[in-house]
Amino acid sequence: xxxxxxxxGYLAREVNRTLFNPRSRSSALLFLAxxxxxxxxxxxxxxxxxxxxxxxxxxxxxxxxxxxGSRDTQHPVAIDRASCDSLTAVxxxxxxxxxELEGMDDFVQLGPNVSVLGSTSSLFPDLRDGVLLVGSAxxxxxxxxxxLVAANGPLYRxxxxxxxxxxxxxxxxxxxxxxxDIRSASSCIAxxxxxxxxxxxxxxxxxxxxTSGGDMxxxxxxxxxxxxxxxxxxxxxxxxxxxxxxxxxxxxxxxTRSRSSEFAAYRMSGTTPPxxxxxxxxxxxxxxxxxxxxxxxxxxxxxxxxxxxxxxALSCLAGAATWLLAALVVTVDLPLRNVLALAxxx
Amino acid sequence: xxxxxxxxxxxxxxxxxxxxxxxxxxxxxxxxxTLLSLLxxxxxxxxGTVRLHLDESDAGVPPEPSLxxxxxxxxxxxxxxxxxxxxxxxxxxxxxxxxxxxxxALGEMERVGVADLAEVAAKDLSGGELQxxxxxxxxxxxxxxxxxxxxxxxxxxxxxxxxxxxxxVLRSTRLVIVATHDPLLMHSAQRTVSMRTEAS
Numbered sequence: 001x002x003x004x005x006x007x008x009g010y011l012a013r014e015v016n017r018t019l020f021n022p023r024s025r026s027s028a029l030l031f032l033a034x035x036x037x038x039x040x041x042x043x044x045x046x047x048x049x050x051x052x053x054x055x056x057x058x059x060x061x062x063x064x065x066x067x068x069g070s071r072d073t074q075h076p077v078a079i080d081r082a083s084c085d086s087l088t089a090v091x092x093x094x095x096x097x098x099x100e101l102e103g104m105d106d107f108v109q110l111g112p113n114v115s116v117l118g119s120t121s122s123l124f125p126d127l128r129d130g131v132l133l134v135g136s137a138x139x140x141x142x143x144x145x146x147x148l149v150a151a152n153g154p155l156y157r158x159x160x161x162x163x164x165x166x167x168x169x170x171x172x173x174x175x176x177x178x179x180x181d182i183r184s185a186s187s188c189i190a191x192x193x194x195x196x197x198x199x200x201x202x203x204x205x206x207x208x209x210x211t212s213g214g215d216m217x218x219x220x221x222x223x224x225x226x227x228x229x230x231x232x233x234x235x236x237x238x239x240x241x242x243x244x245x246x247x248x249x250x251x252x253x254x255x256t257r258s259r260s261s262e263f264a265a266y267r268m269s270g271t272t273p274p275x276x277x278x279x280x281x282x283x284x285x286x287x288x289x290x291x292x293x294x295x296x297x298x299x300x301x302x303x304x305x306x307x308x309x310x311x312x313a314l315s316c317l318a319g320a321a322t323w324l325l326a327a328l329v330v331t332v333d334l335p336l337r338n339v340l341a342l343a344x345x346x
Numbered sequence: 347x348x349x350x351x352x353x354x355x356x357x358x359x360x361x362x363x364x365x366x367x368x369x370x371x372x373x374x375x376x377x378x379x380t381l382l383s384l385l386x387x388x389x390x391x392x393x394g395t396v397r398l399h400l401d402e403s404d405a406g407v408p409p410e411p412s413l414x415x416x417x418x419x420x421x422x423x424x425x426x427x428x429x430x431x432x433x434x435x436x437x438x439x440x441x442x443x444x445x446x447x448x449x450x451a452l453g454e455m456e457r458v459g460v461a462d463l464a465e466v467a468a469k470d471l472s473g474g475e476l477q478x479x480x481x482x483x484x485x486x487x488x489x490x491x492x493x494x495x496x497x498x499x500x501x502x503x504x505x506x507x508x509x510x511x512x513x514x515v516l517r518s519t520r521l522v523i524v525a526t527h528d529p530l531l532m533h534s535a536q537r538t539v540s541m542r543t544e545a546s
Contacts, residue, residue, distance in 0.1 A: 005412075005438075005439050005440055005441040006438060006439055006441070007438070007441065007443075010438045010444065013444075014435065014438075017427065017431065018424065018426070018427065021426045021427065023425075023426035023467060023469070024424075024425075024426035024427075025426075261420075261422050262422065262423070262424050262425060264418070264422045265422045265423050265424055265432065265435065265483070266435055266439070267416075268415065268416035268417075268418060268422055268480075268483075268484070269415055269416075269435050269436035269439050269483050269484065269486075269487045270412055270414075270415050270436065270439045270440060270487040270488075270489050271435070271439040272411075272412050275439070338383065338388050338389070339386075339388055339411070339416055340379060340382075340383060340388065340416070340418075340495065343416070343418045343419075343420075343422045344419075344420075
């Protein structure tokens with residue numbers, strides 16, 4: 001290809017020799033592209049950290065834990081065990097199962113009057129290992145697994161349970177497997193993943209439960225007024241890459257215009273307007289590509305800190321496109337201007 | 347030729363032969379730069395025609411900007427780039443290969459006496475040196491026409507003398523028109539076209 005006499009490769013060479021020349025004003029644009037590219041990812045990473053910590057706090061407080069129980073304790077509901085366990089088949093529900101308070105018991109290591117909670121392995125997966133789960137608030141032995149001694153004699157293999165969210169009521173209890181012959185209980189708990197919308201899922205879950213006896217009610221263990229997921233999805237910060245791309249493109253265009261008398265050197269030497277336009281476009285493209293490359297590199301480095309790395313990368317690519325477009329718009333007239341007017345433009 | 351209500355040229359006729367250095371002289375505002383723009387096809391006359399005869403037998407064609415290389419008033423150069431790089435863009439714009447353009451650029455720099463400045467950044471050159479680099483760039487472009495718009499406007503006498511010497515070299519190579527106030531450059535020209543304002 002030979003745009004107006006120039007060979008395409010030599011136009012690219014011109015762009016490189018101008019941009020990568022440390023004495024050139026345009027070289028500042030390279031630093032700007034790298035700085036804004038990293039900034040376009042660093043800001044969402046900081047936002048993501050705040051979002052994650054807020055989410056973890058609310059999850060620990062019982063966010064997205066749905067408790068199904070009796071409307072009237074005088075007429076308790078009986079929720080079918082299999083239907084409660086199978087709520088995990090619903091997307092966004094990693095854990096569910098019946099819970100039933102089996103009574104109070106005395107243990108040598110834990111003291112008297114400890115709550116004993118019967119539940120299923122679909123809600124407490126560690127129960128599959130044939131151990132009892134001792135709530136971390138009961139100050140159990142430091143060892144991860146130990147022999148729990150009941151005051152009246154029996155010995156049990158036990159494991160310290162992880163800190164569970166409020167709503168499961170297991171941190172101050174010993175969780176034991178629900179006896180196989182128990183087919184129903186008055187309480188079923190579903191743990192939704194952090195990104196599910198509990199209010200949307202609730203009717204779906206309710207419809208899957210088989211009940212008998214009294215009426216069933218569903219409630220959320222915690223119902224915060226501000227949902228961090230909704231806030232995160234609507235955050236203004238998601239447009240930061242586009243905004244930085246726009247600012248970078250405008251800066252590129254303005255700096256290019258400020259050296260339009262230098263640009264005139266090409267036109268004065270016989271470079272045609274199409275070739276001059278191509279030269280400018282290649283320069284803008286190279287700077288925008290550097291913005292995209294530095295932001296993608298930042299996404300790779302900061303991927304662990306980003307809530308949505310792919311989304312951040314796509315935003316940065318859109319930001320780079322915005323950069324290119326803005327720079328082109330600001331400088332669109334330069335290649336077409338009268339050579340003498342361009343030369344005198346300082 | 348008119349700008350708004352102002353008539354710049356009225357009944358103007360002139361011809362500029364090839365391989366001739368013509369000096370356009372006249373006071374500021376007499377239309378020297380405007381005439382160069384017309385001749386280069388950068389501006390269109392309100393009435394009348396500008397014709398370029400590429401050989402003696404043809405009927406002439408409208409002027410084409412791509413046939414003209416310019417030497418500006420002041421310095422339109424890539425300041426951070428070397429003098430050689432600045433001359434190279436003229437040769438590369440003519441479609442030459444890099445090696446060929448390199449040889450052409452160095453040859454033209456030799457011709458105007460700036461070959462020893464090839465690796466010096468344009469922003470580090472004196473005004474006179476830079477103007478000679480701009481002439482070398484125009485020559486390297488291979489364009490058959492060179493227009494120079496007051497090239498000595500910001501030069502001292504010594505630099506202008508050097509520029510006049512360059513003119514002597516150029517004047518038999520192609521069509522060169524220089525708009526100037528400077529007597530030294532006028533003396534280098536084979537022809538002079540005098541322009542005046544209505545007041546003068």
